[in-house]
Amino acid sequence: MYSTPDREILHGYSVVRVSLDDDGDHTVPVGVVAWDTGNEWYRWRWLEKDEKVRGVDGTSRKLMRIARNQIQRWADARKVPYEPAPVEPTRARFWKAVSEILSTAVRLDPPKAMDPMDEPEAEIESLFEAVVQPPQSRRARVQRIDSAISQALGELADHIPSRPRVAAFGGVTEQVRRGVETDRGILLVDGVNLAVSTARKEADALVSRFLRIKNAYRNRPVQIIVGYAASPDGVNGEAHMCDWIREQLTEQVFDMSAEHAEFKKATTDAWTALKGDAPGSAFAADGRWRTSDWLIGLIWSWVRGLSFPSRSGRPPRPPESRVLRAGPP
Numbered sequence: 001m002y003s004t005p006d007r008e009i010l011h012g013y014s015v016v017r018v019s020l021d022d023d024g025d026h027t028v029p030v031g032v033v034a035w036d037t038g039n040e041w042y043r044w045r046w047l048e049k050d051e052k053v054r055g056v057d058g059t060s061r062k063l064m065r066i067a068r069n070q071i072q073r074w075a076d077a078r079k080v081p082y083e084p085a086p087v088e089p090t091r092a093r094f095w096k097a098v099s100e101i102l103s104t105a106v107r108l109d110p111p112k113a114m115d116p117m118d119e120p121e122a123e124i125e126s127l128f129e130a131v132v133q134p135p136q137s138r139r140a141r142v143q144r145i146d147s148a149i150s151q152a153l154g155e156l157a158d159h160i161p162s163r164p165r166v167a168a169f170g171g172v173t174e175q176v177r178r179g180v181e182t183d184r185g186i187l188l189v190d191g192v193n194l195a196v197s198t199a200r201k202e203a204d205a206l207v208s209r210f211l212r213i214k215n216a217y218r219n220r221p222v223q224i225i226v227g228y229a230a231s232p233d234g235v236n237g238e239a240h241m242c243d244w245i246r247e248q249l250t251e252q253v254f255d256m257s258a259e260h261a262e263f264k265k266a267t268t269d270a271w272t273a274l275k276g277d278a279p280g281s282a283f284a285a286d287g288r289w290r291t292s293d294w295l296i297g298l299i300w301s302w303v304r305g306l307s308f309p310s311r312s313g314r315p316p317r318p319p320e321s322r323v324l325r326a327g328p329p
Contacts, residue, residue, distance in 0.1 A: 009092035010037040011116045015109040020055045029132045042089045045128040067106040114233040126195040130231030133197035145191040152260045167216040182274040185221035194238035195231040203241040207248045227256040
């Protein structure tokens with residue numbers, strides 16, 4: 001009961017669906033499963049108790065739990081009914097066999113190929129969001145991107161303050177996820193979730209907000225870096241939204257899962273250039289004042305009204321590194 005082409009799907013996924021009518025003509029996705037044969041893992045993500053999908057009622061959820069428990073038993077036993085030999089749940093063959101059994105109230109789509117997942121835990125969540133698309137609160141959406149940016153930045157997150165407010169068109173202010181201002185320019189770091197059903201709306205809002213900010217800083221260099229949460233293999237159709245952000249705002253647009261190293265490097269390079277390690281800085285690599293530039297610090301203290309700089313220690317706030325006005329958390 002297993003066809004040869006499925007054997008070639010070493011990295012794949014399947015979609016779990018429930019039928020909303022007796023004929024099974026109308027189904028909705030309620031979960032996803034993904035596997036990697038080479039790295040010997042499989043993951044799944046089902047609709048949770050507090051997540052809503054239109055049409056999925058208490059009866060559907062009960063059937064989902066029954067199906068999930070049964071699949072788990074088959075996976076633990078490495079055995080699926082009607083399969084003549086044991087089969088690992090890390091292989092497409094297992095999920096193909098399951099899909100041929102689950103074909104009534106709860107169904108499993110035949111396996112589909114996809115690119116390998118670099119970070120399975122995070123990417124299975126993105127796959128679930130893109131396929132099932134449960135409504136999310138604004139707070140949950142914000143926390144998802146905030147967490148992804150912080151993880152991608154690592155220790156650099158400590159140097160780029162979160163949620164500052166910056167000037168925008170018309171004399172108003174806008175809040176960004178992270179930003180810092182120095183005498184050399186402004187660095188703004190933000191993100192967007194392109195794996196959700198509202199991806200287009202959120203991408204448009206991001207572009208609009210930053211165009212208003214750029215308008216207010218036409219005479220100052222502003223560097224914008226954008227990270228996004230992508231759906232695996234772009235199943236949410238977000239490629240054109242990435243292109244739109246690049247065309248309107250910045251070329252510095254990165255998938256925070258597949259391109260987290262590039263995202264961090266771009267931000268690190270921008271921050272290094274702004275903070276004063278570039279020529280003209282009054283700080284040495286260890287953060288202390290250079291003796292030869294002590295006079296520069298004195299002048300800055302007089303001009304900016306800062307405290308008198310000490311030859312032996314670091315001043316409370318370096319004159320060429322000041323944060324933007326912080327907004328509410």
